[in-house]
Amino acid sequence: KHAGLEIFDVDQLTTHGGSLRLYIQKKATGKRPISPNVAAVQTSESNAQLNDMKIYRDFQDRIYKIKYDLLTFLIEQRRQGKKVIAYGAAAKGNTLLNFAGVREDLISFVVDRSPGKINRYMPGSKIAIVSEDRIRAEKPDYIVILPWNIADEIEKQLKYVRQWNAKLVRAVPELCIW
Incomplete structure (x- = not known):
């Protein structure tokens, strides 16, 4: 207007x-x-x-909880010497990483199946995007699924990570580790 x-x-x-x-x-x-x-x-x-502004304040509270829960988890894993990576260089996941201030000190790299994304970097966080073969090579302890809306599908693709007891993590709508 x-x-x-x-x-x-x-x-x-x-x-x-x-x-x-x-x-x-x-x-x-x-x-x-x-x-x-x-x-x-x-x-x-x-x-x-x-x-009504209340709905937006409530939304903000939920978003900050997601941010703090993710950061708390990542920092704790870092302190314990665990290796954490992410899967799926999706825009929604990149938005979350940048909002939370996550960098490669907390997530070593992001795996993606798209050849056009491999050997590039996540915008803002500058976390390297690599091919899926790095998962088997590095055997991470945790894999954060960035495109949380398709976590079930990605879980099926990553069933092989259970061979070394890796756990999957989803940050949205709330932190879930399985």
Whole structure:
């Protein structure tokens, strides 16, 4: 609104658990009519109390708990001399690592199956991204699954790490070690 823009349509997407695609125009031109979808989404957001700051403060509290639980776990493993790596160079995991301030002193490297990511670094944290063969070579004690939404699928891919009693870790929605 401050820039003289208005939403004239909106699509609800299933991507990443739900997203909105907004269509915006200059309000002064107003060439496109306002879709009923805009009011429907506004009503839905109002019914979900998304206009109440409490929901955002509660969300912030949950996010900080995830951050502190992950850092506490990683620091404790470091103190015990355990090797911790991560699996999946996904954007959501990278966001978590950067938010928590995790660097390669706490997570040695990130494994990814995508050839385009291997031999690169996680943005911000600069943790190296390597191929999966490094898991067998280095036999880590813990593997943090960064794309937590597909942890079950990744667990199946990593069943071989149980040969040396490695444990899997998921930080979201809460710290889980198995």
